[in-house]
Amino acid sequence: MTNSAVRMTGVVKRFPGVVANDGVNFEVLKGEVHALLGENGAGKSTLSNILTGLYRPDEGTIELNGAPMSFASPKAALDAGIGMVHQHFRLVEPFTVAENVILGNQETPFLIDAESIIDRVNELAARYDMAVDPNAKIWQLSVGEQQRVEILKVLYRGAQVLILDEPTAVLTPIEADALFRTLRAMTAEGRTVIFISHKLDEVMSVSDRITVLRGGRTVGTVATMDTSTRELASMMVGRSVEFSRVVRRNPGVPADVVLSLSQVNCDDDRGRHALHDVSLTVGRGEIVGVAGVAGNGQRELAEVIAGMRSSTSGRIAVAGNEVPNGKARAAIAGGVAHVPEDRLHTGLAAGHSVEDNMALKNYRTPLLSKFGLLRRNVIATQASDLVTKYDVKTPDTATPVRLLSGGNVQKVLLAREFSTRPKVLMAASPTRGLDVGAIETVRGRLVEAADDGVGILLISEDLEEIMSLADRIVVIYEGRLVADMPAADATREQLGLLMGGAKMEASR
């Protein structure tokens, strides 16, 4: 017997027009954390979908513990001991943790012995250091806790190989650390973890070995201790990438205010007070970073500026002109561009073509429609121009955006937003979930826009990003702006403390 848990050899998977996996070789040893690293579109998702039985490879073999396997369904893969923790959770919100854990489990008897399930869940949770109350309802849990439930689900069903798809994307740093401890505990018991990510740092800190994919092919497998972030990055993108503080062509002019909020209050979807007397200015060409842990009012802040949400009091002005409360069209007309966090379903209409999405903001202008009728040829020209200008990789402009890769989705969104010639651009987590190459492009576009005089409000949880791009940083905590400082003065530690609710004075 070898020590191999999973071995995939020469795996090929073709989709119409695309070869997603083109002869991938991939071997995972028992008891290791093996990172699968690659840009978006490198073939990571396809590979994991093949491994979990969702797709079947067109060519190639899969061996599990040295024996050839072929899975007809996700259930077959699970029966064989391969479990997947998806990036987007598949939990039933009104159900309890224990109920979710047994949901869909074929071995669940007709009559459910709740006690024994709860005991088993508690036991698993304790063993792997995943504190979660089996009787809590899912909706009561934080995102990190919900992820634990997902992990418990696959453990409960006896998975020996766990695949985690970008598990830290939704976690706070503290939660991520807890997750890493859990993974360690599992591998210590001989379980195997496949960790899909494109975050170099965390891959370096959590994995034993790393396989890098690029363009559907295996670039190579390296032992973590023998490599560096820099080497991995170049393996991923095929060239060296530097992260450092950006150099600005034209520095911002804070005194020339393009966006101002004064004493703005608003409620969230459940009617709770979400923003408290928020006052903020963004100058021409200035990049203002809004740092904060997710859920502290960032979404409401962006929506209230974009006119998607009504404020309960306060004023918002763009280039000195007050924007009517809660009128998205007025905000757009006033020069507010918005790259929302949920690109595919808020910023774009996923089922619509690239062409339609490019026209989403300006289809009502006389250029694109007359007498209520759209000028389809102009819309098409606009789209193909933008596709060329922003280097969007798409078969044609009639392709639905949902079929594009994450980076290209963001390019479509940015292309459209910049094409409206905005005065202010709000970008919420604009690089989240993107691969290294795309991150570079997106950041470059933002800086370029700022250089051209657009005031940018960068809302992000990624401190690295804020610190490398922003001229000025504000910190949001529980719906209040708790700090406002030049980026040059900010340190990671200080921001981290403020984001965690420490007082300004204390942090100094």
Add this chain to the structure above:
Amino acid sequence: MNSWSQACDWPGRTEFGGWPHTYYLFNAPAISGEEILNKRLSKKWLPLAATIALGVGLVACGDDNGSSSEDTTAAAEATADTTAPADTTAPTDTAAATESSEAAAPAGDWSANFKPWEEGAAPVACGPKDGGALKAAWVYVGPINDGGWTQTHDEARQKVQEHFGDKIETTYKENVPEGEQVSQVIEDLIADGNTVIFGTSFGFQDAFLAAAEKHPDVCFEFATGYKSAGNLSQFYGAAEDTDYLTGMAAGAASKNGKLGYLASFGIPEVVRGINAWTLGVRAMNPDATVKVVWVNSWFDPPNERKQAEALIAAGVDVLGMKGIDSPATGDAAKAKGIPWAGYNRDNSANYGDVWLTGTQYHWDVYEIPRLQQVLDGAWVAGNYYGNIGDGFVGLSTYGDLVSAETRATIDAKKAELAANPGGEFTGPIKDTAGKEQLAAGKQHTYEELMGMQYLVEGVDGEIPAG
């Protein structure tokens, strides 16, 4: 779009009523065989589901035909049981009866009750031109196995076919919804060479009138209407007379003197029925009251059953009905074990333990001689109002609940009414408000009967506004 989902019944008697309607089980009694496919529910949804169901039920369609012929036999026996006595005296207002043949039944002559629209009109030549068979067609609103109205019509058609053998070729179209579809069906029938067309639902009338005007060489026969044309006849009969006799049976069966009655619409035909029935009830049970509910439909089995159950819950101990095509009321009665007087079809076999009797139409009494006239080149259009005397209306088989003594009383009254149609409406008659509607010793005229708009004393209810 009737036929899209109106198919045939299938065994297992589950009703198909797909989304978005709640489905229900229609509790048909054991032998009645032809369960009513609930027109409304099943029709609305949907061909696809119907396909599946029909695919399964194909064989059942054949079975249905088989069982309906069984019922035909049953009905034929019933006819024999209940037709007017052989020694009926002639109808009072006509000498025609004296010419009646020596045949045992019917004793009266149908032609006495037929009046051409125009005396001396030239016959319409709608007979076969080339010496082939005469093609005649019937257009039905319901399914031929509805257990009521349409089924009795189709049984009459089968008798017609039997009577004429290969001289006539009959066909029918069932489940034809009222509305513009009717004219399409008529056109199609004419294109197929049919030259006599029978219509059996009031709502078809305008389409028949229009078709009659468009096709002067086709003979149209219409049941239950009133509009006329040179080639459009109307035929119906004095069901109120038998309704009265049915009411007698019901009155005799009631112990607490509270009876319930389901009525379709507040139209003179039905009002006459209610009144005659109530008079019959009170002839046997003078202080009895009849509680009337309006179903507002000719055919809506679930609603009929619900209303019947509500009546039972309100304390009535006998049920009757008029203008209602399905035996759903009987199901309610059977479930509670209370006596039921039906309408329009002999259900004595299927509802034996609760059955009293009911009015029954013998459409063939009119249809056979009329088709003979077509063959003879003697058909003219006119109005026919049959009665007990000529055998057009009759009583169904008595149920076991009707005592021999009651039967004798009813039979005596029947002979009387056969001689004097409409005789049950002899004054003094008061309405529910106590106002005298008919002076002592007087009888309603035909026109008064046709326009009756009051309810007699003893009825608990009122005619819907209008």
Add this chain to the structure above:
Amino acid sequence: MKSPIRLERRLKQPRWLNWAIPFISLLGALIVGAVVLLATGKNPLDVYWRILDRGFLSKRSITGTLRTATPLAFTGMCAAAAFRLGVINIGGEGQLYVGAVGAALVGLWLGGSVPVGITIIVMVVAGMLFGAMYASIVGVLRSQFNTNEIITSLMMNYIAGIILNYLIFNSRSYWRDPRSVGFPSGKPLDERAHWPSYELFGFGVSFGFLIAVVAAIVLWIIYKRSRLGFEIGIIADSPRAARYVGIRTKWTIVAVTAMSGALAGIGGASQVGDFAHYLDAKGLQLNNFGYTGIVVAALARLNPLGAILVAVLLGGLTNAGYSLQGPDFPSGLVGTLQGLILFTAVAGEILTKYRLRANRAASKAVTA
């Protein structure tokens, strides 16, 4: 255990499939139908010929088919219009009744006293308005209170039926013919309020059908070319994106439900103006035009021009179905044939989105 074939979603739908599949599935239906017919002792060729002849070929049949198709085209478009927005308006039935009530009202009122053309146009407009207003109740409830439009529109169908019954059977309303003897019926329209019908290519085409064709073209332009159509598409695809670009979602829901109801309303008006010439309370309810319209919309893939074609197909099949029926041809068999054709049409529809794949090597048990 495991089915030997399975469905796999197509990532792309080849264009030729959209045309080929309906024909292939129709062929399949005819073959299955032939087996059924042979089993019941019928000659399939005779039967199919009769369906073609009585539904689609002769001039008289085409005239009839278009008549039967007219209300279905309207209710089909009614369903399609709302479904496009993701509003499941199954209230076409009731909206059609109410449209008929409106058209009958103005037809009775104006008929004979103003020029024919004006009477007819006002009848069409009244049908639209009545249908639209009735439907917009559903739209307002949905957009303002987020009620489930499936339930409300269904309940509104029953209410509309009750209104019809009330107007004709239970009251001496303006719509009821005071002269009707025996059974109550609607007051007949003046002949000068009857809608015209035209001879086109030798067969009769009713005014209502022409309106349906025009409405389908207008609707198609709205969907394909107009700003409103664009916005409807965005709302249906992603309500959040609609909010993001400031589309007035609530307004659009009300407007589209009203438009949907207006279409059914014209269908009702056409029943009064083209065919019955009075408010036919029972006839309207017995035909289930509104519910059949849902089938039309589904088969037409919510395409308004497709709805016309499907309505004509259903109309022809309906008429041919009645033509087939008779003592030696039970209506159940007719329904089976009609159902088969529709069923395979839908099955074919699935094949344009998915493809069949053989389930080869099933998973091996894990024993190693």
